[in-house]
Structures are given as structure tokens and as C-alpha cells.
Amino acid sequence: MMFIDKQMNKKRSPSQNTESNHFSHIYVPSSESVRSPKPDGGWVREVRRELGMSAEQLARRVGVSRATIATLERSEARGTITLASLERLSRGLGCRVVYALVPEMGASVADLKRARARKLARSQLERLTDELLAGSPRKLWV
Numbered sequence: 001m002m003f004i005d006k007q008m009n010k011k012r013s014p015s016q017n018t019e020s021n022h023f024s025h026i027y028v029p030s031s032e033s034v035r036s037p038k039p040d041g042g043w044v045r046e047v048r049r050e051l052g053m054s055a056e057q058l059a060r061r062v063g064v065s066r067a068t069i070a071t072l073e074r075s076e077a078r079g080t081i082t083l084a085s086l087e088r089l090s091r092g093l094g095c096r097v098v099y100a101l102v103p104e105m106g107a108s109v110a111d112l113k114r115a116r117a118r119k120l121a122r123s124q125l126e127r128l129t130d131e132l133l134a135g136s137p138r139k140l141w142v
Helices: 043-051 056-061 064-076 083-092 109-134 137-141
Strands: none
Touching: 043 064, 043 083, 056 064, 056 083, 083 137
């Protein structure tokens, strides 16, 4: 089992908080670092069991019934749990929720923006090419 815990807050001066680098201070884990497959029973059950905590013990710590813990663990495993419920369970486990959006294929946010800009540029180039070809051929040689 792999647990990932990174310090995500970096100090920035006010001059560094511009619109153009708004996301530059956000830690984005690489897709390599979060590739660990989700356990069949979900992360909550896996962590609870790894801690040696029973569902009944977690239920008492969270203030719900054991049946509710079972329901929440199933919903987490299916990916249908709410963040609020996941945070509540995490606190009961002595953990915290780290919510991350990780660009696919090891890309960075800058890579995603560049790829999108290139896609739009290709589309605009195709449209401009069609317009030029539809007009007078003489305009091609200006």
C-alpha cells in the first residue's frame, strides 16, 4: 500500500500572484505518483484495516452506526461517496483528504494549455486555409 503526503502550500510574494501564473503555486502530483490502483474494497476500508481498526471502532469515532460505515465504505469503493462524508471518515481514521486533479500521461498544467492552444490554432489555420482557397487565387500570392 502506498500513501502519498506532500506539502502543498508554498509561500508566494504578492507580486507573484498574477493572473498568468495563478496555478503555478499549486502542487500537482505527477500521474506516476498517483498510479497506485484503488483497492477492491476502497481506500477507506484499506486504511481502516491497515490501522487495525474495526468498523465498529470507526463508527464510534465518527458518531454513526457500523452499518453506516459499511455503506460509506461501499460508496467510497464505487466512487459515489460525497467529499463531506469522505472527510468525516478520514478524520475518524486520523487522516485527511487530499483532493487532486492530475493531468493525464504525466503532463503538466502548462502542457495541457499548450496542447489546447495548438488544437485551436490548427482549427483556425484550417478555417483560414479554406477561406483563402475559396477566394481569388491571386490573394494567395500577395
